[in-house]
Amino acid sequence: MYDPSMRVLTVLELLQAREEVSGAELARRLEVSPRTVQRYVARLQDLGIPVEGRRGVGGAYRLRPGFQLPPLMFTGEEALALALGLRALTHLGLHALAPAAQGAGAKLARTLPHALRADVQALELSVQLDASPWVVGTDAALLADLLRAVRGACAVEFTYTARSERATTRRADIYRVVHVDGRWYAVGWCHLRAALRSFRLDRMQDVAVLDETFTPPPDFDAVAYLREAMPEPAAHEVSVWLEAPPEALRGAVSGWHTDLTPEAGGTRLRTRRDNLRSFAAFLLGLECSVRVDGPPALLQEFADLQNRCVAIQSGQAAESYSWSL
Structure with missing residues (x-):
C-alpha cells in the first residue's frame, strides 16, 4: 500500500511516461477517488511542476509540452536500492565495471538532496559485501554484446572452449543471459549442435553480433532450462550437519543443487x-564444526586427509598420496 507521498510521486511517473492520463485511470491505478487525484495534482503544482488538466467527461492530465524534469528524482528507498546495486556489481563477476559503478555512485550522490545524500554516504561507510568464492569473473564488454544481441534478436558468432574440448567456432541465437550460482550463462539455439544449449560466458571469446535475426520463443525460462540441463551429480548423496546458521554459510557454500536448512541450532547440508x-x-576449510551423517565414504576421505596431514607434519614424502581435484 502506498503512502500519500508515494502516490504523488507515482502520479508524476505516470505523467512522464504518457502524453496524457485520464483522471479515472489515475484513480484506478492508485486505488483512490478522483477527488484525491485532484489533491495529488495540486500538490505537484505547488512543487512547481506544470501539470495541466482538461475538465469535463473524460478529463485528463498532462505535463506542459516541452517541460523537462531534473535528470534524477528518487525516493529514499530508490536511492538506497541504486547504491546497493552499484556496490553489488563485482559480486556478479563484473569487476571491469567497478570504475563505472564508482562514477555512477558519485553522480548519484551529487544529484540527491542533502538528506538522501547523507543516507547513501552512510551506506558506503557502514555496509560491507563479502565476495562469494564461487563467483567467476566475466568480461563486461562481452556481456554487453550479448545483451545487445538478445535485445535485437540477432544471431551471434563466437569462439567457445568447452570442458576438455578444443576451441570451436559457434553460431547461436541467444534467447536469454542469466546469472546462476556465481556464473553467467547465455542460453539459446546452437546452430552447430542444432539444439538448445547453454554457454558459459567465461568460456566465450571474440563475440560478434551478426545481422542475421531470429524469432525467440515467447516466455522462455532460461533458469528452468539450466536446472534441467545441468542435473546434479549422482555418485554420492551427502548429508552433513554444520555448527553455523544458514545465513552464515550463504556465499561460502555453493547453492547449486545444495539444500541448506536450519537444524538443531546449526545447518543441515544436503x-x-x-x-x-x-x-x-x-x-x-569452513570455520565451524562438522558432523558427517553420510556417506561412509566421506568419513574415509577425512581419515585419508588426516593421514596425509600426519605425514606432512612428520616430514614424510607425500608422493604416495594421489589427488585428483
Missing part, C-alpha cells in the same frame, strides 16, 4: 558430489 575428497577438503 547435496550430491562426484569427488568426495575435494568436498572433504572444502568442509575442513
Whole structure:
C-alpha cells in the first residue's frame, strides 16, 4: 500500500511516461477517488511542476509540452536500492565495471538532496559485501554484446572452449543471459549442435553480433532450462550437519543443487558430489564444526586427509598420496 507521498510521486511517473492520463485511470491505478487525484495534482503544482488538466467527461492530465524534469528524482528507498546495486556489481563477476559503478555512485550522490545524500554516504561507510568464492569473473564488454544481441534478436558468432574440448567456432541465437550460482550463462539455439544449449560466458571469446535475426520463443525460462540441463551429480548423496546458521554459510557454500536448512541450532547440508575428497577438503576449510551423517565414504576421505596431514607434519614424502581435484 502506498503512502500519500508515494502516490504523488507515482502520479508524476505516470505523467512522464504518457502524453496524457485520464483522471479515472489515475484513480484506478492508485486505488483512490478522483477527488484525491485532484489533491495529488495540486500538490505537484505547488512543487512547481506544470501539470495541466482538461475538465469535463473524460478529463485528463498532462505535463506542459516541452517541460523537462531534473535528470534524477528518487525516493529514499530508490536511492538506497541504486547504491546497493552499484556496490553489488563485482559480486556478479563484473569487476571491469567497478570504475563505472564508482562514477555512477558519485553522480548519484551529487544529484540527491542533502538528506538522501547523507543516507547513501552512510551506506558506503557502514555496509560491507563479502565476495562469494564461487563467483567467476566475466568480461563486461562481452556481456554487453550479448545483451545487445538478445535485445535485437540477432544471431551471434563466437569462439567457445568447452570442458576438455578444443576451441570451436559457434553460431547461436541467444534467447536469454542469466546469472546462476556465481556464473553467467547465455542460453539459446546452437546452430552447430542444432539444439538448445547453454554457454558459459567465461568460456566465450571474440563475440560478434551478426545481422542475421531470429524469432525467440515467447516466455522462455532460461533458469528452468539450466536446472534441467545441468542435473546434479549422482555418485554420492551427502548429508552433513554444520555448527553455523544458514545465513552464515550463504556465499561460502555453493547453492547449486545444495539444500541448506536450519537444524538443531546449526545447518543441515544436503547435496550430491562426484569427488568426495575435494568436498572433504572444502568442509575442513569452513570455520565451524562438522558432523558427517553420510556417506561412509566421506568419513574415509577425512581419515585419508588426516593421514596425509600426519605425514606432512612428520616430514614424510607425500608422493604416495594421489589427488585428483
